[in-house]
Amino acid sequence: MDELTKKTITTKRGFTYTYYVSPAKSGKPTLLFSHGFPDHAALWEDLATKHLKPAGYGLVIPDLLGYDGTSKPTDPAAYRWDRMTADLCDILDNEGIDKIISVGHDWGSPMAQKVYNYHPERCIGLIQLNVAYGAGPPAGPFKLDDVRPKITELVGYFPQWYWYFFTNPAEGPPISMAHPGSFFDACHDEPEGWMNTLCAKDGLKNWVLQDKTCKRQPYATEELKQDFVARMQRDGFDAPMCWYRATTEGHQYEVDKDLPADRWVVNVPYLFIGGKRDCVCLARYIESPKKMGLLPNFTYEEVDTGHWCMLSKPREIGEIFLKYLGNTF
Template sequence: MDSLTKKTLNVSRSLTYTYYHHPPAQPEKPTVLCIHGFPDEAAEWADLATTHLIPAGFGVVAVDCLGYAGTSKPLDPAMYAFEHMTKDLTEILDNEKLQKVVSLGHDWGCALAQRFYNYYPDRVLGLVMVNVAYTAPGDQPFNLDAANEMTKKIFGYATLPYWYLFSSEDGYKLLDEHLESSFTMLHGPPESWLDTVCKYDGVKDFLLEDKKQQTEPYATEEMKNAYITRFKRDGFAAPTCWYKAMVGGHQDFQAKKAKAITVDVPSLYVGFDNDKVCRAESIGMAVKNGLLPKLTNVTLEGGHWGLHANAEKFGKTVVDWLKKEM
């Protein structure tokens, strides 16, 4: 991220955000707002920004999300409601005098990127969804048991069993105590997720036994050491609040607060064929319901971190779409 300028902003709800900015080459070129997921940081976008977006002339704002890195780490899950975090994003954009951006996110960052469009459609030129299919703001409480039963019927296995640990009161402590184990679990072969994150107590058992496994080639020793250093310093108590906020009802009844449900701007979905949690075919439901009338749907090889494992194709896919649609 050396080619981007690191900045700090105190937003109106008394929280501090860190983010990275690089202006576009020409004023008419759009800026891409890059929002990372669990358990990453703004640096998740280093390759996309420095190898693809900036050389193509696009601007970049990459945010350290609430709970991560240099940004504030409140422990009240209510602070992580999308309606509040999206407002924080508008203040960051206002600080950079950016009226409209392309909203792009991965994992939880994809959920936030979607809600940023839903709550502030006048600030969004386009929506890029990485791994996580579009889900319209709902008017019913989130039910984790029901979500797992539904995905089991559709895919033959539940996709969210790991949420029970991550959303539990003390689940973060197990992650804190087994950092190397958790890193190898998250970045192991995509098929291994069927025995960990997609298996009831799979993550818990893996961590309690302090298991280690071979990681994918993109998950370098440098990446592992940075992860361990970061979470020895910061811990998982704040990042797991994203799960607690959803399970605890702080994201419920979002439809009443949304200004837009159908995505009427150009959208791009980049799914990965071996992501066991965020199944690429899940985008089909929103398409069927007419919620993505301007969608470009792309499936690449890779698992949940296919944006790293298949970085060149991922970056080219995003830039080609931007050049065509923006």
């Protein structure tokens, strides 16, 4: 991230955020990037520095709450959408940026969406990678035991078995902390390998407990692994896993249920980039919000990757972004 300017800010609710910026040039728009679990701002380095910055696009790339250079509260309520989107608006205000294209991957995908849902006046576009748009308003609190049979019937298996592991504070954080290298390998295994770990009952927990390793995908180098291990041994898994607990413990429902119905309609240009081989965050999930009429300005791109598309196909993702941004804004 050396080509970007690193900054820190204390938000109005008292949390420290670290973020990276590059100003827009020649009237180009600015993109606000939200990474997911268990990443940090550097996830976006290739896309930002090799594709978007040279083309003159403005960039704001934070370490989100719970990660790296940003505060790491362990109360799941701190991760409510209304509160975290307000933090990101504090960053934009600090930079004097009024409007952005909101971009996100993994948990950063709903984060990017909520920036639009809660602050539509700040967004001129929305781009989501791998995790499809979440339709709303919610019918009720999210319960893993309730959604499991429904999703299993829909897709033939339950892609979120690993949520039980992550949302148990007595298991997820300490077990993962004891075996961060094995955890990394499971995340970056060949996409089909997830059927035996993330998508299997106790699959990921047992993999990590046994300290298993695998060949990993080519982008998941030993350097990337060691950087991850060092970061997580320093920072821990408790705060990052609060992103999951904020949903399963009802904090997100309590604020999402009060959003006006029209806030769920994306009245700006919308791009979804789906991973053809992502067996957890299925690209087909985008069909539901489309059919509901929530995405009237919809564009879809599919890439032949698993979950981390910007790492496994960096050039292709860069080309998709530049083409879409050039044609749309």
